[in-house]
Amino acid sequence: MSTHIYLTRHGETVWNTKxxxxxxxxxxxxxxxIKQARLLSERLSKVSLDAIYSSTSNRAVHTAEIIKGEKSLEVIKCDNLRELSFGSWEGKTFEVNEKDxxxxxxxxxxxxxxFSNDTVESFVKVQERMVKTIESIVNxxxxxxxxxxxxxxxxxxxMDYFEKNSLENLWSTPPIPSTSLTLVKINNEFNEVVYKYDTSHMKDQKNQNVLTGALVQ
Structure with missing residues (x-):
């Protein structure tokens, strides 16, 4: 018996564009x-989902509700699925934070x-809470x-945890596109990454995320 987890990042936001x-x-x-979320909803329309979990951030909840569509499921909101907290860096540009x-x-x-900062959440802490939360959900x-x-x-x-990648190499992989889809198969013996960050459902949409897009989520 295995649990299939479909993972996605929320759709593009106003702050992403800025x-x-x-x-x-x-x-x-x-x-x-919104269009990105609708395209992913179409892709998942034939998947029989047993539950939908979302970060409590409105941008993630809105994305989840759009993807849910007419499915008779409640979006379960979870604080521990939130993004890394940027603390005093929130709402500021890269240039301002680099200068300050x-x-x-x-x-x-x-x-x-x-990495350590008095107000910005550490990568280690975020990874730990994400792993524990996913383990709890799978249980x-x-x-x-x-x-x-x-x-x-x-x-x-x-994903670095699943693929046993060192935190030191966090930025060695490309940024994750909005509403891209990742599928991980989990059972008691192993975790299998079936595919990740797939955007085939985006059709004619050109994803314009650049490296900065990975940090303004």
Whole structure:
């Protein structure tokens, strides 16, 4: 018996387009973000989902509700699926944060495994809470199909855990596109990443995320 977990990042938001750092603070989905969620809803329309879980951030909940569509499921909201908290960096551009906190900013990018800041949540802490939360959810659904709507860095850290990648190499992989789809198969013996960050449902939409997009979620 296996649990199939479909993981996605929320749709594009207003702050994403302005390249403002967005962790626990929030901004609404753009029209493009809504369309992204609808396309993913179409892709998942024939998947028999047993539960839908979402970060409590409005951008994730809105995405989850759109994907849910007419399915007779309640979106289960979970604080621990939220993005990394950027603390005093929230709502500011990369340039401003680099100027205000040059050493910590450099560590954030160059030595994420050692990163420490008085207000910004550590990568280690986010990875730990994401892993524990997914384990808890899977324990409640020993067999079935689940959808998890979360955020870019949170998802990247979770996938690094599944794939046994070192936190030191966090930024060695490309940013995660909005509403891309990842499927992980979990049972008592092993975790299998079936596919990740797939955007085949986006059709003619050109994903315009760049590296900064991974950090303004």
């Amino acid at each position: 390249k403002l750092m967005q962790g626990w603070k929030d901004s609404p989905l753009t029209d493009r973000g 906190s040059p050493e910590e900013w450099l560590s954030f990018w160059e030595t994420p495994h050692l 409640q659904h020993s067999d079935g199909n689940l959808l998890i709507v979360t955020h870019s860095i949170a998802l990247k850290l979770l």
